[in-house]
Each structure stands twice: as structure tokens, then as C-alpha cells.
Amino acid sequence: MNEIGLSLDTVWMLLAAMLVFWMQPGFALCEAGFTRSKNTANILMKNFVDFMFGSLLFFFLGFGFMFGSEGAGFIGAPNWGDLSFYKGDLPVEGFLIFETVFCATSATIVSGAMAERTKFSMYLIYSAVISLFIYPIEGHWTWGGGWLCSDAADGFMMSTFGDVFHDFAGSAIVHSVGGVLALIGAMALGPRIGKYSKDGKSRAIPGHNLTMAALGVFILWLGWFGFNPGSQLAASGEVNRVAISHVFLTTNLAAAAGGVATMFLTYIKYGKPSLSLTLNGVLAGLVGITAGCDLVSPFGAVVIGLVCGLVLVYAIEFVDHVLHIDDPVGASSVHGICGILGTLMTGLLSTTNGACYGFGWGFFGAQVFGILVIDLWAAVCGFVLFYGIKKLHGLRVGKRVEEEGLDIYEHGEACYN
Structure with missing residues (x-):
């Protein structure tokens, strides 16, 4: 590769990493807007913790677990000496920061579903475990050269499917895992x-600022143009230019x-178009298209977006x-259900090997098996992690703290006076 092309690819990868990092304030604003004002500082603090902890822990061990090559397909060796999984010439440090923002x-994703009643000290623990262990291992199976993505003729996937x-770009690896853990x-x-x-009927607990939530979704929409097209990891040459442009288009159409699907469904179902649900509908389309944004046609992207929005x-x-599971921001549905849907629909709508294009059911079978394995891993780890913390120390703040707000009791300050 010539120096100009390599420089262009490196800059594109780092620019995409910046856009994905920009999703962090998007999540923070979205979650804060969908919850009550008395917990805003707590929500914002947790989003900072996710990136601070994620950056350090992924640097020290998570990156090696995910992309090391000495673990027989299950887990990588935590060292930087052997990165044979990676065939390109891009700087390892740049690739590390790109993968860090995904982690x-x-x-x-988990923080929104557990908002307004979680002990901050316990949040530190489970955020660290996700960044250090849960995400990197299933990421190794798929993006790190592990068994789910091995195309060896005698490998399990090729011989079976x-x-x-x-x-x-992560409908399953990032979003469905986050959604399962959130649930x-x-x-x-x-x-x-x-x-x-007392009779089990759900009561609405409105968020305090839909303007903030809407701004968060716009930021996430923008950040997704780094999340999906950035996963091409290259911008030079005709093939990469076409690929990035295609992924930009499919990502935007699905969103x-x-x-639109959520807006019209709520209009019909409830008599009024719901802004809060429409915001989640946009995110549902983005989550759904992330697995197959490179393989499906623009029309296929619209279909995925419509299905996920409905x-x-x-x-x-x-x-x-x-x-009767209280998820204040709908994270388990947006990221979990729609991440699974998008992964499965890729097996149907891929123009190169999808079942709907006459290529048989092998690829769809691989998608079904992959999502089952990945989310089963997340579910087992989630049960051990959350119920273990609950048993040993307790996950939840006391009644008075929850009623008066976590901001003052957990952080000694409030966002609003």
C-alpha cells in the first residue's frame, strides 16, 4: 500500500473512532432526558465511568483477550506481541482506540436500563467486568479471529453451515449483548x-427532558456514521470508497x-404520534442495520428499519x-431485540448469500447459531454478575435515596438547583 493510501486509511479509522466516541454524550443525554431530573448527575457520571474504565481496562487486558491469537478460538492471549489476526498495515495503536470506543x-447500553436505583459503587464493578471480560471474549469469537468467524474448511462453522x-459493526456483538445484560x-x-x-398495572414515569433525549438521539445518529462505515477500516481505493458510501446509505435509510414505522404505529395505536417512542424507533433502525449494512441493498435496509421500528x-x-421488568429507556428492546432481529435479517436479505436471494439457508443458519451463542454467553455472565453482586453486597440503593434522588446521596451535587 502506498504511503498516501495508508495515511488516508489511518485518518479515516481515527475519524470514525472520534464519531463513535461522540456517541457517548449521545447516550448520556438520551438516558438523562428519559429519566427524572433528580438522577441526572448520576446518569452523566456513569457514562463518563464507562469510557474511563473501558479505556484503561481494554488497554491493559481486554484488547489482548479480544484480538490475541493463542487461545484456540475461545479467548486471545493478552499481549501485543502477536497480532496475526490483523492483516492490514494500519497502526496497532489506532486500531486499539477504534476498538476501545466500541467496548x-x-x-x-446497560446503564440506561438500570437507571435511577443502582448503587454507584456496584455500577463500577459491573461496568469493569463488561469491559474487561464479557465483551472481549465474545468479541474474540467474531471479530478477533475466533471460532464463529473462522472460514477454515474443517472449522465448525464451515463444516456445519x-x-x-x-x-x-455490532448488532449482535455490541448491541444484543448490551441489551441482554440490560434486561x-x-x-x-x-x-x-x-x-x-398493587394489581400489577404499569404506571408511566415520564422523563424530565425530551429535548435533551432528542438531542442525544441526533448525536447518536451522527455517531453511527462512524460506527458502521468506520468498520470498513479503510477509505483509499475504489473498493473502499464504494463500500463506505454504501454503508452510509443503508445506515441512514434504516434509521x-x-x-417512520414507530411514529405511524404509535399514531394508529395510541391516537397520537409519540416522540419518545419515535426516538427509540430511530435507534431501533440503527441497531438493526448494523450487522448487515455492508451486505444488504438500500431497499433491504429500509425493510430492516421498518421491521425493527414496528x-x-x-x-x-x-x-x-x-x-414487569422496569427498563426506563427501553434499552433491552432497542438494543437487545432489534440487535437480534437485525442479525437474523442479514441472513435473509444479504445480496451475496441471503436466503431471500436464492442462496439457501446455510448463511441464515450461521446467523441464528451465532446470535444464540453470543447472547447465551451474555445471559449466563449477566446472571452470575448481577445476582452475585445482589447476593453479596446489594445492587440497589435504599428507599429514601431512590425517592429523593441519587444525585445528592451518591454524588453530593445536583445538575439543577
């Missing part, structure tokens, strides 16, 4: 005080379709009204 995103698991964490915590009546509304209702 922080996975941990951040004739294809490997595909997740271009289990919220279940372990229990609902907020006053969320459910728009997701928001399913989202029913998923949120099911989690809230049927399961």
Missing part, C-alpha cells in the same frame, strides 16, 4: 418505586425507516406490561 458502547457468522440487570434490580400498582413498540410493551 465502551457495550457497557453504556457452509458459511461463517457475520456482524459487520438481566433490570430484572435483578426490580422496578422503581411506584412503577407498578429513517425505523423512526417490533420495538410491541417489545417495549411486552417487557413492561407482561414481564
Whole structure:
């Protein structure tokens, strides 16, 4: 590769990393806006912790676990000496920071579902475990050269399905894992005080600032243009230029379709178009397209966005009204359900090997198996982590702290006076 091309690719990778980092304030504003004002400082603090802890822990060990090559496909060796998984000439330090921002995103998803009643000290523990252990190991199976993405003819995936698991930018690896952990964490915590009546009916607890939440979603939408196109990791040459442009288009179309689908469904279902649900509909489309944004057509992206935007509304209702799990921001539905849907629909709508294009069901089978394995890993780890903390020390703040707000009791300051 010539020096100009390599420099361009390096700058593109780092610019994409900046955009993905910019998603962190997007998550912070979105979560804060969807929750009550008395917990805003706590929400913002947790989003800072996710990136600070994620950066350090992923640097020291997580990166090696995810991308090391001496673990027989299950877990990598935590050293920088052997990075044979990586065939390019881009600087390892740049690749590290690009992967760091993805790791922080996975941990951040969990914080919204567990908002307004979690002990900050316990949040530090589970955020660290996600960044250090849960995310890097399943990431190694897929992005780090592990068994789910091995295309060796005698490997498990090729011999079983004739294809490997595909997740271009993280519908499964980042979002569904975060969504599963969010669901289990919220279940372990229990609902907020006053969320459910004695007869089990759900009561709405409105967020304090939809303007803040809307700004957060716009920021996330922008950041996703680093999240998805940035995963190409190169911008020089005709192939990369076309690939990045295609991913930009499919990402944006799915986001728009997701928001439109949710808006019209809430208009029909509730008599008024819901802003808060439409915001989540946009995110649902973005989460859904992330796995196959490189493989599906623009029309396929619209289909994925529409399906995710429609399913989202029913998923949120099911989690809230049927399961009675209190998820203040809908993270388990947006990231969990739609991450799974997007991963599976990639197996159907891929123009190169999808079932709907006459290529058989092998690739779809690989997608089904991959998402099951990844989310089962997240579920088992989540149960051990959250119920272990609950048993040993307790996850939840006291009744008085929850009623008066975590800001003063947990941090000694408030965002609003």
C-alpha cells in the first residue's frame, strides 16, 4: 500500500473512532432526558465511568483477550506481541482506540436500563467486568479471529453451515449483548418505586427532558456514521470508497425507516404520534442495520428499519406490561431485540448469500447459531454478575435515596438547583 493510501486509511479509522466516541454524550443525554431530573448527575457520571474504565481496562487486558491469537478460538492471549489476526498495515495503536470506543458502547447500553436505583459503587464493578471480560471474549469469537468467524474448511462453522457468522459493526456483538445484560440487570434490580400498582398495572414515569433525549438521539445518529462505515477500516481505493458510501446509505435509510414505522404505529395505536417512542424507533433502525449494512441493498435496509421500528413498540410493551421488568429507556428492546432481529435479517436479505436471494439457508443458519451463542454467553455472565453482586453486597440503593434522588446521596451535587 502506498504511503498516501495508508495515511488516508489511518485518518479515516481515527475519524470514525472520534464519531463513535461522540456517541457517548449521545447516550448520556438520551438516558438523562428519559429519566427524572433528580438522577441526572448520576446518569452523566456513569457514562463518563464507562469510557474511563473501558479505556484503561481494554488497554491493559481486554484488547489482548479480544484480538490475541493463542487461545484456540475461545479467548486471545493478552499481549501485543502477536497480532496475526490483523492483516492490514494500519497502526496497532489506532486500531486499539477504534476498538476501545466500541467496548465502551457495550457497557453504556446497560446503564440506561438500570437507571435511577443502582448503587454507584456496584455500577463500577459491573461496568469493569463488561469491559474487561464479557465483551472481549465474545468479541474474540467474531471479530478477533475466533471460532464463529473462522472460514477454515474443517472449522465448525464451515463444516456445519457452509458459511461463517457475520456482524459487520455490532448488532449482535455490541448491541444484543448490551441489551441482554440490560434486561438481566433490570430484572435483578426490580422496578422503581411506584412503577407498578398493587394489581400489577404499569404506571408511566415520564422523563424530565425530551429535548435533551432528542438531542442525544441526533448525536447518536451522527455517531453511527462512524460506527458502521468506520468498520470498513479503510477509505483509499475504489473498493473502499464504494463500500463506505454504501454503508452510509443503508445506515441512514434504516434509521429513517425505523423512526417512520414507530411514529405511524404509535399514531394508529395510541391516537397520537409519540416522540419518545419515535426516538427509540430511530435507534431501533440503527441497531438493526448494523450487522448487515455492508451486505444488504438500500431497499433491504429500509425493510430492516421498518421491521425493527414496528417490533420495538410491541417489545417495549411486552417487557413492561407482561414481564414487569422496569427498563426506563427501553434499552433491552432497542438494543437487545432489534440487535437480534437485525442479525437474523442479514441472513435473509444479504445480496451475496441471503436466503431471500436464492442462496439457501446455510448463511441464515450461521446467523441464528451465532446470535444464540453470543447472547447465551451474555445471559449466563449477566446472571452470575448481577445476582452475585445482589447476593453479596446489594445492587440497589435504599428507599429514601431512590425517592429523593441519587444525585445528592451518591454524588453530593445536583445538575439543577
